[in-house]
Amino acid sequence: LRTLATAASLKAASLRKSSGIVHTRTDLLDSHRWVIGDVKEHGRVLFTVQEDIRVLQEQRVVLRRMLQDLDGCMLKATTKREEIIRFDKARTDVEFAKMLKVRTLGPEYLEVQTQLRRDIRVGFVLPPFMDNLQG
Numbered sequence: 001l002r003t004l005a006t007a008a009s010l011k012a013a014s015l016r017k018s019s020g021i022v023h024t025r026t027d028l029l030d031s032h033r034w035v036i037g038d039v040k041e042h043g044r045v046l047f048t049v050q051e052d053i054r055v056l057q058e059q060r061v062v063l064r065r066m067l068q069d070l071d072g073c074m075l076k077a078t079t080k081r082e083e084i085i086r087f088d089k090a091r092t093d094v095e096f097a098k099m100l101k102v103r104t105l106g107p108e109y110l111e112v113q114t115q116l117r118r119d120i121r122v123g124f125v126l127p128p129f130m131d132n133l134q135g
Contacts, residue, residue, distance in 0.1 A: 090096045
């Protein structure tokens with residue numbers, strides 16, 4: 001029993017003993033390079049990795065935002081492309097061109113539209129101008 005106790009205490013002492021190796025991040029992947037005595041060294045190496053993880057998380061947030069912007073730009077580009085295809089089709093398709101022509105105002109209404117726009121513009125510009133003259 002005494003020999004077993006001595007053997008156990010020697011084994012425990014050898015496990016508590018540090019390996020003496022200065023470990024790096026790459027050693028985290030190899031469990032054979034670590035012993036129980038290297039627990040403090042293992043904590044130090046993990047602490048250096050924490051900073052890298054924080055930087056990567058910040059980059060992830062920035063990249064996600066950029067990806068959302070890119071998705072928005074892609075949607076706009078796709079929409080513009082579809083519009084261009086439609087207008088190109090209108091240029092070559094007689095029926096489609098007729099449909100667009102029906103939607104436009106006739107010459108008798110164009111003059112009325114122009115007059116209404118002019119009246120609206122005068123309505124917005126004239127009151128401040130009159131206030132300046134009176135003041």
